[in-house]
Amino acid sequence: MNSIFQDIPFVENPLYERIIDDIVTHKYAIVEDFFNDDEVEVLRQSLVDKHEENAFKKAAIGNRVNEVIVKSIRGDVILWIDESQANSAEKLFFDKINSLVDYLNKTCFLGILHKEFHYALYPTGTFYKRHIDTFNNDDRRKLSFVCYLNESGWLPENGGELVLYLDGDGKEMEKVIYPFPGRVVIFESQIIEHEVKPVNTERLSITGWLKTR
Ligand SMILES: O=C(O)CCC(=O)C(=O)O
Numbered sequence: 001m002n003s004i005f006q007d008i009p010f011v012e013n014p015l016y017e018r019i020i021d022d023i024v025t026h027k028y029a030i031v032e033d034f035f036n037d038d039e040v041e042v043l044r045q046s047l048v049d050k051h052e053e054n055a056f057k058k059a060a061i062g063n064r065v066n067e068v069i070v071k072s073i074r075g076d077v078i079l080w081i082d083e084s085q086a087n088s089a090e091k092l093f094f095d096k097i098n099s100l101v102d103y104l105n106k107t108c109f110l111g112i113l114h115k116e117f118h119y120a121l122y123p124t125g126t127f128y129k130r131h132i133d134t135f136n137n138d139d140r141r142k143l144s145f146v147c148y149l150n151e152s153g154w155l156p157e158n159g160g161e162l163v164l165y166l167d168g169d170g171k172e173m174e175k176v177i178y179p180f181p182g183r184v185v186i187f188e189s190q191i192i193e194h195e196v197k198p199v200n201t202e203r204l205s206i207t208g209w210l211k212t213r
């Protein structure tokens with residue numbers, strides 16, 4: 001019998017399978033070249049244009065109910081991205097994100113229903129102290145997602161490393177991750193404490209969360 005639920009063949013995606021494996025095993029995944037050079041370029045240009053239009057705001061800590069700006073904790077400026085108003089760069093961004101989210105939902109029963117993403121620019125000298133991405137009054141964030149949009153040739157001496165604090169058999173272990181362009185880091189929002197070390201030059205990214213409910 002024909003039905004609209006006729007089997008659409010499920011095609012295994014090796015990259016997504018690897019991401020899922022890494023998250024299940026290590027609580028985080030690092031993906032090189034999730035966005036290729038051209039994609040990074042258009043996304044960076046979109047960030048830079050909006051920043052030049054003065055659309056960015058100082059980032060706060062806490063959520064929208066409960067937010068305060070504390071420069072001794074975080075110094076980046078951000079702009080939330082509205083998917084319904086996406087420009088061509090942002091459409092390309094959400095196409096890739098949505099493809100991964102669909103796959104996660106088909107294979108992992110994570111139940112991701114919502115997402116939220118913002119551009120972030122860390123001016124020279126800024127940082128984001130050690131923290132966790134969920135709030136006392138809201139635990140819907142399941143996966144944190146950071147996508148780096150820096151120019152190619154990012155040097156370790158630029159600083160701005162993302163440090164994940166992991167559990168290495170009862171002993172804390174630091175995983176240091178450089179914000180190389182095209183690289184994406186995904187981690188469990190409710191578990192992984194992390195920080196952004198001080199930057200010695202501007203540092204550009206898109207950060208977001210995949211959420212339940
Ligand atoms: O930019 C990064 O590497 C991480 C940013 C972050 O931790 C956050 O925005 O919550």
Ligand SMILES: [Fe+2]
Pocket residue numbers: 131132133144194
């Ligand atoms: Fe964070």
